[in-house]
Amino acid sequence: MYVNAPRYLLRKNIALRLVNDLPLGSVLEVGCGAGDFCKTLCEAGYSVTGVDFSPDAIQFCRDSYRELSAKGKLQFYQHDLDEIHGTYSAIFLFEVLEHIEDDVGALTKISTLLPPGGHLLLSVPAHQSWFGPSDYHVGHFRRYDAGQLLQLLSQCGFTTEVLWSYGIPLANLTEIIRNRIYANEKHPRKEAATKRSGVDRRIEAKFSFLLNDICMYPFYLLQWLFRKTDWGTGYIIRAVKT
Secondary structure, X not given: OOOOOHHHHHHHHHHHHHHOOOOOOEEEEEOOOOOHHHHHHHHOOOEEXXXXXXXXXXXXXXXXXXXXXXXXXXXXXXXXXXHOOOOOOEEEEEOOHHHOOOHHHHHHHHHHOOOOOOEEEEEEEEOHHHOOHHHHHHOOOOOEOHHHHHHHHHHOOEEXXXXXXXXXXXXXXXXXXXXXXXXXXXXXXXXXXXXXXOOOOHHHHOOHHHOOHHHHHHHHHHHHHOOOOOOOOEEEEEEEEO
């Protein structure tokens, strides 16, 4: 059974606030996982391409959104980042960069897929000092500190328009729980862990009855109020290619 994780729901809620003034066009999500954000963008009027290097994730997306794909506005492909070509008005890169060893190379590649003035929406886990068993379990190379992330984007040709912290307090709590669960487990290889991370929701499925917008609303409000602090478990950024 697949359900959207609390951290994903928190990220989606705040990310959509950064999308609502972007012009409609052809957009790309790299590391689309189970495809829910792609579906939401498609329903908002965007022409959407979702890519992931996990064959299980892409098959899940194709099976789940067959009707939308048949209309030609939502397509899914199994690709590595270096296999992606074309030009897009906006690119979404949520919880992907920390899985890539060469993050400079990845952002440089992303830059080639955008025209000047094109937008990148990016999220990453925050605070390298918080790196723990849960990060190992899902195949992370690192977490990011805010200054480091801003410098990295500038180095790769982007100007940051917005940097917000997200997740507090719920994601902070769930991260503590996940770290305790995975503390004594043998961690899989990074590639296998990354492929699994977008669709493996065995823990969250046990609490699926709580994972809806009604139950999550108080946490959406709290993270919004604290978005300009540095207290959340992740950063979300909107940047423009210069």
